[in-house]
Amino acid sequence: xxxxxxxxxxxxxxxxxxxxxxxxxxxxxxxxxxxxxxxxxxxxxxxxxxxxxxxxxxxxxxxxxxxxxxxxxxxxxxxxxxxxxxxxxxxxxxxxxxxxxxxxxxxxxxxxxxxxxxxxxxxxxxxxxxxxxxxxxxxxxxxxxxxxxxxxxxxxxxxxxxxxxxxxxxxxxxxxxxxxxxxxxxxxxxxxxxxxxxxxxxxxxxxxxxxxxxxxxxxxxxxxxxxxxxxxxxxxxxxxxxxxxxxxxxxxxxxxxxxxxxxxxxxxxxxxxxxxxxxxxxxxxxxxxxxxxxxxxx
Numbered sequence: 001x002x003x004x005x006x007x008x009x010x011x012x013x014x015x016x017x018x019x020x021x022x023x024x025x026x027x028x029x030x031x032x033x034x035x036x037x038x039x040x041x042x043x044x045x046x047x048x049x050x051x052x053x054x055x056x057x058x059x060x061x062x063x064x065x066x067x068x069x070x071x072x073x074x075x076x077x078x079x080x081x082x083x084x085x086x087x088x089x090x091x092x093x094x095x096x097x098x099x100x101x102x103x104x105x106x107x108x109x110x111x112x113x114x115x116x117x118x119x120x121x122x123x124x125x126x127x128x129x130x131x132x133x134x135x136x137x138x139x140x141x142x143x144x145x146x147x148x149x150x151x152x153x154x155x156x157x158x159x160x161x162x163x164x165x166x167x168x169x170x171x172x173x174x175x176x177x178x179x180x181x182x183x184x185x186x187x188x189x190x191x192x193x194x195x196x197x198x199x200x201x202x203x204x205x206x207x208x209x210x211x212x213x214x215x216x217x218x219x220x221x222x223x224x225x226x227x228x229x230x231x232x233x234x235x236x237x238x239x240x241x242x243x244x245x246x247x248x249x250x251x252x253x254x255x256x257x258x259x260x261x262x263x264x265x266x267x268x269x270x271x272x273x274x275x276x277x278x279x280x281x282x283x284x285x286x287x288x289x290x291x292x293x294x295x296x297x298x
Contacts, residue, residue, distance in 0.1 A: 001218050001226070002046070008216035016209050029149040031129050037095070043201045044213070046099075049192050050130035056093050057272040059086075061280050063132035064268055065188040065261040066254075071228065073290050074102045074190055079220075081286030085279060086194075096202045098213070099195035101220040103227035106189040109171055109180040110163035111156070115247050117260035126152060126164030131271055132189065133165060135264045152176050167191035168231045177244050183235075184247040186257060193223075 002023045009017040022042065027033045034051035036042045053060035062082075068074045078100055087097035108114050114123075121141035127133040129146060137144035147155055149170070155161040156179035163180065165188075171177055195217060202210070218226070238244040249257065269276045291297070 001223060005217045009212065012212045012216075016212070031148070037196060037198055040198055040200060043198050044098075044195070046193050046195050049194065050128045050133065052090075052194060052196075053130040053132075053272075056089050057131070058089055058274050058276045058279050060130045060132045060272055061265075061268050061276050062192065062283070063128075063130055063189050064265045064280075065132070065136055066258045067265075067283065068190055068287075071102060071224075073287065075224070076290045076293070077283060077286030078102070078192075080289070081282050082279075085275075085282055089275065089279075090194075090196065091199065094199045096197040096199055097194060098197060099193070099217065099220050099223065101193060101224040101227075102190045103193050103224055104167045104169050104191045104231040105185070105187040106165050106167050106191055107171070107186050108163060108165050108184045109176055110182050110184075111180050113182045113245070113247050114163055114184050115249065115253060117257050120163075124160065124162045126155060126161040128165065132264065132268055135267055135271075136165070136188075136261055139264055139267075140260060149174065153179060156180055165189075168235050169227070172234050172238055172244075177238060181243065182245045182247065184249065186249060186254075188257065188261070193227075 002021060006019045006021045006023075010019045027036050027042070030047050031051040031054060033042070033045050034047045034054065037045045037047075038055060049059045049062055053063070068077070083097070083100055086100060090097045110123075114120065117140050120137070123142045125137045125142035125144055127137045127144050127146050134144055134146065145155070145161055147161070149166075152161070152164065152166075153175055156176070164176075166174075166176065168183075168185075169191075171183060177183065197213070205213070217223075235244065235246065239246050265280070269280055
């Protein structure tokens with residue numbers, strides 16, 4: 001999608017853009033990409049909410065565990081209740097939000113199966129950079145360790161970590177599965193990708209140039225459909241090839257994970273401050289509207 005976007009901008013009438021793609025890891029981990037945008041080294045990026053939360057703490061609320069049940073609910077709440085507020089928060093910090101879409105779920109990887117929250121106690125567990133991931137690990141009694149994405153494989157090989165959380169695609173793309181072949185499909189957090197522009201640069205563009213940029217990237221519906229299908233296919237192939245031992249949670253086990261991590265929600269709101277409560281309430285409002293729309297009980 002990035003390559004197609006780049007080609008579309010290069011081929012735009014009048015050649016208004018000099019495009020240089022950095023889509024092969026040249027900038028490092030996701031948080032480094034976001035920092036490059038903040039420092040105006042790049043103008044357009046696609047990053048996850050964990051990285052965004054390092055500048056806008058409220059975003060970590062959306063990574064609260066078991067906040068959403070399925071993709072239909074995620075899409076409805078974002079499309080109808082969240083995006084204007086998220087873009088307002090971004091604008092206050094010098095960013096323009098162009099897309100927000102849920103692409104893949106998070107799970108838990110390890111050297112051995114981790115299917116019950118009690119198994120997390122005292123485990124050397126790699127958490128993500130955002131507060132949500134770190135609070136989950138701490139609340140479950142893990143020995144929480146925060147290292148960059150690029151150090152996960154080395155950390156597993158040296159024994160620095162025994163397990164961690166990530167999304168299905170990153171788990172496979174980084175080769176984490178080779179050293180931690182057990183993967184539990186907790187689906188506790190959605191991996192949301194946001195396409196951002198630097199406001200200072202964006203303000204120099206003409207309305208026509210902005211339209212070209214917006215039209216060049218896939219719509220949220222197209223992007224989320226492609227990414228989700230890719231994740232399902234990649235995980236199925238890796239499992240069939242014996243490269244992953246996948247573990248689905250029974251409803252009773254999922255309920256135990258939800259109960260064990262539920263205190264994280266209010267802790268995140270208190271820690272993030274700002275408009276975190278407003279954002280969380282907007283999520284709950286959207287979930288109620290979604291259930292009413294489907295005719296399911298609250």
